[in-house]
Structures are given as C-alpha cells and as structure tokens.
Amino acid sequence: MKTLEQWFEEYAVSHQNPKNKAIHYICVPAIYFSIVGLLMSIPSDFIFSKFQLNAPIIENWAAVVLLFVLFFYIRLSITMAFKIAFFSAICLIVNYYISQFFPLWIFSIGVFIIAWIGQFYGHNIEGKKPSFLKDLQFLLIGPAWVVENIFSKK
Template sequence: MKTLEQHLAQYAAYHRDRRNIISHFIGIPLIVLAVAIVLSRPGFEWAGLWYSPALVVACAASLFYLRLDIALGVLMTLLLGLCVYTGAALAQQSTAQWLGWGLGLFVVGWVIQFVGHYFEGRKPAFVDDIMGLAVGPLFVVAEAAFLLGLCKDLERSVVASAGPTCIRKA
C-alpha cells in the first residue's frame, strides 16, 4: 500500500492550479455528502443508530485514512461521521427529498469539479487511478491543514513531488 505522501503527491500532480483546488474545497464535500445520503437507504435503526451501506463505506474509508495517518484519519472519520449522520436523517424523509438531496448534491459537486479541471487543463486523477476517488477527500483536508500552517513536512513532501500551485492560463 502507498504511503500518505505517495497518495497525496500523485493526486496533487493533477491539482496544481489554485482555482482547481478551490473548486475541490466545494465539490468534493458535496460529493461525499451526496454519496452518504444515497447510500443511507436501505437502512435500519437499532440501539439508536442508523445502519446502512453508508455506514459500511464510511467505516472502510475511515480505516484506510487511519492506516495512512492517525491525525488526518481521525479528522476524516469525524467528517465522514457527520456525512453519515446527515445521510441517515435524510434517508428517513420522503423518497423525493432523499433522492433530491442525494442526486442534486452529487450533480452539483461534479459540475464544480469539472469546472476546476477545465482551469487545470487536466483530467481528474481517478481517471488514471480509481483510488483518486478515496484520496480526493483526504487531499481537501490536507490542503486545508496546509492553509492553516499545519503538516509542514507533509506539505513540503507533496510540493517536492507534485510541484508548486499556480494559476494556469486556460
């Protein structure tokens, strides 16, 4: 299995334009939330918790993130927990509300992503490596940490491999 640095550097190579990175700060959370919403049916309540495919996927993703890095993995687990919680609440609404929110957020999220990749001038990372779908949310959290001045060694490693961010001419 690749290291955290390897995953982030490979993903970052497709995301060096700042406008694309900004689009990912919006698009990826919308997509992750949408997937949690859609996968929250079928489900059942037991002991005050909603059990669904969304919970299974979130647990598997959390294990992947925790295996790569404890601190970022804990943060990702908390964020995924919020998405699953929201998905569970919407799964118990009418089918129109559940699907409306799930599919609507999914489409809007991907439109935003593709606008970002237009600025980048490159295809999305997952086209070449399906793991990009799992690494994308972690990339957004890591980029947020970098903006806050955290994880400096990780940031240096990613930039050394992928290059600096810039604004490219479309």
C-alpha cells in the first residue's frame, strides 16, 4: 500500500504548472463540495426516518458515503483524515443551507460541471492527463493534495 507521501509525489507529476495548480486549488474542493451536495439531494427519508435524530445535516446519503471516504484517509494518515473530516463537515453544513434556498441538486450539478471544465482546462495548460485516468483513487488524493498544499508550511 502506498503512503500518502507517495500518492502526493505521483499526483504532483501532472500538477507542476502554476496555473494548473491554482485551478486545482479551486476546482478540486468545488467538485468535492458538489458531490456532497448531489449525495445530499438523494431522497433518504425511507432509511433515516427510523432513527428520528432530526439532524438533516447528517441524515443523508452524503454523510454515509463520507464515513467510507474517511476510512480511505484514515488508512493513509490520521491527520489528513481529520482535515478532510473538517472540510467534509463544512461541505455538509453549507450544502444544507443552500438547500434551504435553492434546489441543491441543480446548484450542485452546475458547480460540478463548471469545476470539471476548469480541471480539464488546467490539464490542457499542463499538457498532461488527469491522474485519475491512471488510478481512480486519485479522485480522493486530489482533495488531500489540495489541503496539504494550501495549508502546509512548505
């Protein structure tokens, strides 16, 4: 199993151009955020009504999927898992409030499409294919790489 650092080294190979990196710092979190929103949009009353927690921020498919996503990060780094958990919580909360004023699935699809266009534009500038075409796990490495690069003291 690769370490988080090995994943980052491999991911960084196709993310050297400063413009591509800047695009990724915006688009990768936006894609993650939009996926959380899309998952929150899936009706879940028939499952979660049994629990009666009255906590719509966690009674949805996004919260369930994010628990499994966190297991991926825990295997790589407890510290990174905490960082991603914090970001995930922000995504859940903000998406919940967006859903109070606007159809969340429409908003999420719009963000998703725009962010992917940005990603492919960035890779066009870079001249290299997106890493996830080599290994789908890079779809989860991308958010960690962004968190690490934005908040590291390197």
